[in-house]
Amino acid sequence: MNPIEWKNNILYILDQTKLPWKEDYILCFKYQQVIDAIKKMKIRGAPAIGVAAAYGITLAAIKYTGSNLADYVHEVIGEFAVSRPTAVNLFFAIERMAKVVNSNKNLSPSELKILLLEEAKKIENEEREKSIAISNFGAEILPDGVKVLTHCNTGSLATIGPGTALGIIKEGWKRGKISHVYFTETRPLLQGARLTGWELAKENIPATMITDNMVGYVFSKKIVDLVIVGADRITLRGDVANKIGTYSFAILAKYHNIPFYVAAPISTFDFNLEAGSEIPIEEREQEEVLSFVNKRITPEGISALNPAFDVTPAELISGIVTDKGVIYPPFKENIQKLKEELKL
Numbered sequence: 001m002n003p004i005e006w007k008n009n010i011l012y013i014l015d016q017t018k019l020p021w022k023e024d025y026i027l028c029f030k031y032q033q034v035i036d037a038i039k040k041m042k043i044r045g046a047p048a049i050g051v052a053a054a055y056g057i058t059l060a061a062i063k064y065t066g067s068n069l070a071d072y073v074h075e076v077i078g079e080f081a082v083s084r085p086t087a088v089n090l091f092f093a094i095e096r097m098a099k100v101v102n103s104n105k106n107l108s109p110s111e112l113k114i115l116l117l118e119e120a121k122k123i124e125n126e127e128r129e130k131s132i133a134i135s136n137f138g139a140e141i142l143p144d145g146v147k148v149l150t151h152c153n154t155g156s157l158a159t160i161g162p163g164t165a166l167g168i169i170k171e172g173w174k175r176g177k178i179s180h181v182y183f184t185e186t187r188p189l190l191q192g193a194r195l196t197g198w199e200l201a202k203e204n205i206p207a208t209m210i211t212d213n214m215v216g217y218v219f220s221k222k223i224v225d226l227v228i229v230g231a232d233r234i235t236l237r238g239d240v241a242n243k244i245g246t247y248s249f250a251i252l253a254k255y256h257n258i259p260f261y262v263a264a265p266i267s268t269f270d271f272n273l274e275a276g277s278e279i280p281i282e283e284r285e286q287e288e289v290l291s292f293v294n295k296r297i298t299p300e301g302i303s304a305l306n307p308a309f310d311v312t313p314a315e316l317i318s319g320i321v322t323d324k325g326v327i328y329p330p331f332k333e334n335i336q337k338l339k340e341e342l343k344l
């Protein structure tokens with residue numbers, strides 16, 4: 001199941017706000033529809049947001065009939081850059097699209113449009129390959145018969161391909177290494193209950209959902225042996241921004257001596273940032289937490305906090321599974337080494 005598909009100059013986006021009730025694709029004819037889909041989380045998950053933006057920029061270029069395509073593409077890139085602030089994959093993808101424009105200034109508009117589409121397809125294919133690699137590296141380190149907990153949705157819907165944390169779980173299940181999967185409901189938008197539940201059910205993987213506030217209980221009862229989550233941005237010292245709640249689960253895992261793994265492609269690393277405190281955290285509308293299934297549940301006059309992500313310090317993480325292998329502590333040294341090896 002692809003969360004996104006490019007066909008005949010139309011971008012098809014599977015509307016994740018309608019899952020699991022309806023498998024409905026939005027047909028994007030204009031780039032503004034893609035920005036809207038990202039903002040409203042019809043498409044979400046760090047790698048998938050990057051791919052959507054790359055195609056959205058291509059869509060804008062293809063539809064443009066004016067006389068300065070390069071400037072126009074840069075303007076559109078500026079609009080995508082403010083759609084969701086935390087997942088660095090968005091910026092990774094738009095920088096690559098900007099580079100195509102900047103290094104091909106002498107080409108005709110039609111030639112440039114072809115190159116932009118090729119780059120978007122390349123980004124998509126690379127993300128697919130990366131999530132396959134992560135799934136394999138991660139499955140290798142899983143102990144036999146392990147009971148795993150994951151948070152939010154990091155599967156095919158959030159990436160292109162099997163997924164990151166959920167990709168590892170799917171691969172681990174295929175290899176007979178996982179005995180049971182637990183996943184959180186993931187308040188407030190229920191990416192766990194709706195989306196991870198949907199993917200696990202499609203794969204016939206036996207799974208149990210818990211609400212976010214049951215994690216401590218589940219750890220204390222030794223119901224779970226290991227945690228794997230995804231990431232929206234990882235800094236040079238190995239601090240990880242991920243779906244709100246991740247930080248609390250990491251602290252609880254440390255207390256209970258439960259290994260806590262993060263899975264993400266190298267495109268989720270932000271080599272410009274040293275510490276997690278520098279990561280911009282998206283603050284979403286209060287209404288999302290004050291209401292449940294579109295019905296206000298908190299009395300009028302009460303306000304709410306709604307950060308979409310939190311930051312888990314490197315000290316709480318056992319390992320980071322990437323498409324280039326698993327990084328272990330000391331993270332700062334090992335991330336720096338990988339950066340140099342990959343010439344990034």
Ligand SMILES: CSC[C@@H](O)[C@@H](O)C(=O)COP(=O)(O)O
Pocket residue numbers: 044045046047087151152153154155158159163164165191229230231232242243244308
């Ligand atoms: C492979 S997806 C990794 C992360 O993007 C995922 O864990 C997550 O936090 C998703 O948040 P979302 O707000 O649903 O985009």
